[in-house]
Amino acid sequence: xxxxxxxxxxxxxxxxxxxxxxxxxxxxxxxxxxxxxxxxxxxxxxxxxxxxxxxxxxxxxxxxxxxxxxxxxxxxxxxxxxxxxxxxxxxxxxxxxxxxxxxxxxxxxxxxxxxxxxxxxxxxxxxxxxxxxxxxxxxxxxxxxxxxxxxxxxxxxxxxxxxxxxxxxxxxxxxxxxxxxxxxxxxxxxxxxxxxxxxxxxxxxxxxxxxxxxxxxxxxxxxxxxxxxxxxxxxxxxxxxxxxx
Amino acid sequence: xxxxxxxxxxxxxxxxxxxxxxxxxxxxxxxxxxxxxxxxxxxxxxxxxxxxxxxxxxxxxxxxxxxxxxxxxxxxxxxxxxxxxxxxxxxxxxxxxxxxxxxxxxxxxxxxxxxxxxxxxxxxxxxxxxxxxxxxxxxxxxxxxxxxxxxxxxxxxxxxxxxxxxxxxxxxxxxxxxxxxxxxxxxxxxxxxxxxxxxxxxxxxxxxxxxxxxxxxxxxxxxxxxxxxxxxxxxxxxxxxxxxxxxxxxxxx
Numbered sequence: 001x002x003x004x005x006x007x008x009x010x011x012x013x014x015x016x017x018x019x020x021x022x023x024x025x026x027x028x029x030x031x032x033x034x035x036x037x038x039x040x041x042x043x044x045x046x047x048x049x050x051x052x053x054x055x056x057x058x059x060x061x062x063x064x065x066x067x068x069x070x071x072x073x074x075x076x077x078x079x080x081x082x083x084x085x086x087x088x089x090x091x092x093x094x095x096x097x098x099x100x101x102x103x104x105x106x107x108x109x110x111x112x113x114x115x116x117x118x119x120x121x122x123x124x125x126x127x128x129x130x131x132x133x134x135x136x137x138x139x140x141x142x143x144x145x146x147x148x149x150x151x152x153x154x155x156x157x158x159x160x161x162x163x164x165x166x167x168x169x170x171x172x173x174x175x176x177x178x179x180x181x182x183x184x185x186x187x188x189x190x191x192x193x194x195x196x197x198x199x200x201x202x203x204x205x206x207x208x209x210x211x212x213x214x215x216x217x218x219x220x221x222x223x224x225x226x227x228x229x230x231x232x233x234x235x236x237x238x239x240x241x242x243x244x245x
Numbered sequence: 246x247x248x249x250x251x252x253x254x255x256x257x258x259x260x261x262x263x264x265x266x267x268x269x270x271x272x273x274x275x276x277x278x279x280x281x282x283x284x285x286x287x288x289x290x291x292x293x294x295x296x297x298x299x300x301x302x303x304x305x306x307x308x309x310x311x312x313x314x315x316x317x318x319x320x321x322x323x324x325x326x327x328x329x330x331x332x333x334x335x336x337x338x339x340x341x342x343x344x345x346x347x348x349x350x351x352x353x354x355x356x357x358x359x360x361x362x363x364x365x366x367x368x369x370x371x372x373x374x375x376x377x378x379x380x381x382x383x384x385x386x387x388x389x390x391x392x393x394x395x396x397x398x399x400x401x402x403x404x405x406x407x408x409x410x411x412x413x414x415x416x417x418x419x420x421x422x423x424x425x426x427x428x429x430x431x432x433x434x435x436x437x438x439x440x441x442x443x444x445x446x447x448x449x450x451x452x453x454x455x456x457x458x459x460x461x462x463x464x465x466x467x468x469x470x471x472x473x474x475x476x477x478x479x480x481x482x483x484x485x486x487x488x489x490x491x492x493x494x495x496x497x498x
Contacts, residue, residue: 069422086420090468206484207466
């Protein structure tokens with residue numbers, strides 16, 4: 001549980017850093033190139049299969065834990081003051097995890113599935129090689145893609161341009177987050193991430209036998225400020241950015 | 246604090262035996278001295294029930310000074326009641342308000358079946374101790390106590406773990422009914438001392454195996470056990486046991 005959990009935490013950091021390119025003011029060129037890298041690089045592809053396995057493994061083990069632990073108390077208490085001795089997050093990891101599993105399914109079908117199997121339009125960028133300015137130019141209507149990334153150099157009277165044609169995942173993201181419902185689903189899910197990691201990150205260390213005053217401070221600090229606050233806030237900023245853009 | 250008398254309403258779990266279903270009975274109790282311990286209040290209730298020709302409430306108790314680990318009531322949703330670091334026998338009626346309704350239940354866990362009313366069978370703990378909570382010592386004269394050097398820090402930590410009275414409040418408080426705090430205290434008190442080293446690996450594996458066999462839940466590090474423990478056994482014991490267990494699983498023959 002802890003092993004897969006911490007691996008998923010490291011994924012969140014990478015996912016966060018990569019997705020920060022959504023905020024770059026270049027019509028999505030950097031983000032779309034990043035999407036190409038993530039789907040073609042053999043190392044990243046290998047790690048991504050490990051990631052899918054970890055998500056499934058983490059979920060199966062979590063479900064098993066919930067049911068096994070329920071069996072250990074067949075008769076429930078009439079009055080149970082859980083809040084007197086433990087955090088709400090620590091008592092509701094199964095519920096939070098279920099929310100996150102549903103979220104991951106929604107999230108993958110929205111973007112990952114669309115990108116791989118759906119009909120994502122192409123975007124053609126012209127980058128001025130002199131001043132670096134990026135412009136979106138119309139893609140030829142009969143355009144057929146052979147490589148995921150096509151780059152050519154074009155010399156015109158206005159200057160030298162690099163022309164890049166890629167699938168426009170950025171547009172999918174920008175259009176998707178125009179829907180208030182999707183934004184709400186994402187924001188609530190990020191709250192679930194926050195609570196899940198507030199308990200989960202430091203709990204994983206304890207499960208490995210690491211619970212010592214010398215390092216508990218730094219583990220709790222990272223768990224709270226980076227994983228329970230920083231990461232969910234960063235991800236939550238993305239739908240909000242496109243909704244209000 | 247001056248003495249005063251309060252009226253309380255008790256909702257007590259009554260169960261004839263381990264097979265019967267059981268349910269709550271309500272008993273109003275008037276003029277309860279706030280200087281009474283919670284168990285003395287139950288003594289008064291039982292006197293009253295006996296006078297009325299009814300079956301008194303069965304509950305576990307022995308030393309009544311917080312060191313034997315027998316008392317085991319789940320009071321208003323918390324093991325040993327609302328106070329920290331006390332057993333039920335050390336809990337006084339001054340911790341309750343006049344007119345308050347107090348719900349009293351037995352420990353709830355599959356490995357702790359109810360015997361009668363508030364009495365549960367905690368022999369699962371004994372079987373875990375039997376599985377490895379001991380050291381093997383050769384027969385003959387006891388050697389001089391100072392012959393084996395023990396670091397002060399380790400002695401203190403071992404003593405803190407050994408303060409566990411095996412009452413089962415950790416299991417009762419845990420949402421998973423996990424016995425990790427109890428078992429880890431029993432593993433740690435020996436793992437921290439030189440005398441515990443020869444059987445260290447086997448001990449942790451055997452005790453964990455017995456714990457799992459008894460049907461206790463798995464630890465999810467909520468920390469409720471340590472927070473509710475009358476002896477304030479530290480959560481670091483669980484991490485120590487996890488460390489020892491991992492190491493033993495990898496390196497033991």
